[in-house]
Amino acid sequence: MTAKNHLCYVHLCCLFLFITSFVMQGYCPSRSAVAKFRAEAVYIEFMKQWNVGVYFSLRFQEIAGSLDSALLIPIQILHSDKGNSQHLTLNQSATLLECLMSCWREDVLVLSCSDKFLRLSLQLISRYSHWVSAGLAARKAGNAGSTPGSEWAISAVPDDFIYIIHDLNCLAERICGDFLGHVVEVLSSSSSEVLDLVKQSILEGGASLKDLKPKVINSIIQTVVEKSVEDLKQLKGITATYRMTNKPLPVRHSPYVSGVLRPLKTLLDGERATAYLTRDIRDELVQGAALEITGRYYELAADLVSVVSTKITISNPIGE
Numbered sequence: 001m002t003a004k005n006h007l008c009y010v011h012l013c014c015l016f017l018f019i020t021s022f023v024m025q026g027y028c029p030s031r032s033a034v035a036k037f038r039a040e041a042v043y044i045e046f047m048k049q050w051n052v053g054v055y056f057s058l059r060f061q062e063i064a065g066s067l068d069s070a071l072l073i074p075i076q077i078l079h080s081d082k083g084n085s086q087h088l089t090l091n092q093s094a095t096l097l098e099c100l101m102s103c104w105r106e107d108v109l110v111l112s113c114s115d116k117f118l119r120l121s122l123q124l125i126s127r128y129s130h131w132v133s134a135g136l137a138a139r140k141a142g143n144a145g146s147t148p149g150s151e152w153a154i155s156a157v158p159d160d161f162i163y164i165i166h167d168l169n170c171l172a173e174r175i176c177g178d179f180l181g182h183v184v185e186v187l188s189s190s191s192s193e194v195l196d197l198v199k200q201s202i203l204e205g206g207a208s209l210k211d212l213k214p215k216v217i218n219s220i221i222q223t224v225v226e227k228s229v230e231d232l233k234q235l236k237g238i239t240a241t242y243r244m245t246n247k248p249l250p251v252r253h254s255p256y257v258s259g260v261l262r263p264l265k266t267l268l269d270g271e272r273a274t275a276y277l278t279r280d281i282r283d284e285l286v287q288g289a290a291l292e293i294t295g296r297y298y299e300l301a302a303d304l305v306s307v308v309s310t311k312i313t314i315s316n317p318i319g320e
């Protein structure tokens with residue numbers, strides 16, 4: 001809580017205690033009793049009616065705050081059970097869904113400011129989405145830089161991104177499915193015009209999560225490619241091996257060749273990939289990685305050939 005909110009909270013408590021002191025003298029002797037009291041349904045009801053704006057801002061802090069703290073911890077895996085791919089796998093994703101749901105819970109929502117709760121819901125989705133993209137950007141740059149909350153991605157391994165992809169899919173489905181259904185039901189007394197806008201904005205929120213998938217896939221590809229390129233660099237050894245030796249021409253591929261696609265294969269054969277990657281995403285990963293690796297292979301080979309032919313031209317300028 002910021003100082004201002006704390007003051008506001010204390011102020012409200014005092015006011016409330018003053019009002020209720022007639023009936024409850026000495027009921028809140030300590031801070032913890034105040035906190036307990038604050039959680040009481042009667043208090044919440046009172047707050048709702050007393051000042052909806054203040055009530056909303058307290059709820060905002062509570063709900064947005066709980067997502068924010070989940071997004072500040074390293075990624076935490078909840079379910080690694082293979083079979084149940086309907087489940088969200090990360091604490092962060094489960095927290096987002098919980099927060100979204102709590103905006104529309106009967107004991108939280110005040111219908112007269114449902115527009116604010118809708119905006120909060122969309123903000124929550126956007127915070128989560130920012131958490132993913134800031135992480136990916138930090139990973140690409142190789143450091144968390146000045147973006148707090150992106151540290152998780154620096155230490156993440158490609159397998160962790162498989163969970164992210166799974167959760168993005170799963171969240172998009174839940175948001176556009178039962179969450180949207182619930183919100184529409186709660187707002188069923190609104191005009192169809194309003195309902196359409198609400199639906200549209202929630203569907204867009206869900207879609208924005210799905211839109212992050214290519215970026216995550218790309219990030220996995222980059223990691224795999226970097227590992228492969230480590231092996232590919234052995235290509236340079238070819239000149240040393242065959243320079244001024246009487247080695248016979250090779251009849252087998254060079255040893256590095258079989259290592260080039262190994263990082264990709266290891267990833268795809270892994271437990272997480274087997275359990276959580278859809279066919280489409282596997283295909284995308286394979287194609288993306290293969291394209292990139294062959295591209296880098298080509299560059300390295302072309303460089304090598306050009307260096308060697310320059311040397312030959314220099315040492316044998318007449319070309320006898």
Ligand SMILES: *[C@@H]1O[C@H](CO)[C@@H](O)[C@H](O)[C@H]1NC(C)=O
Pocket residue numbers: 070076078091092094095098
């Ligand atoms: C996420 O992690 C936090 C901190 O470890 C924990 O308090 C919270 O209950 C977890 N949330 C879920 C949905 O598991």
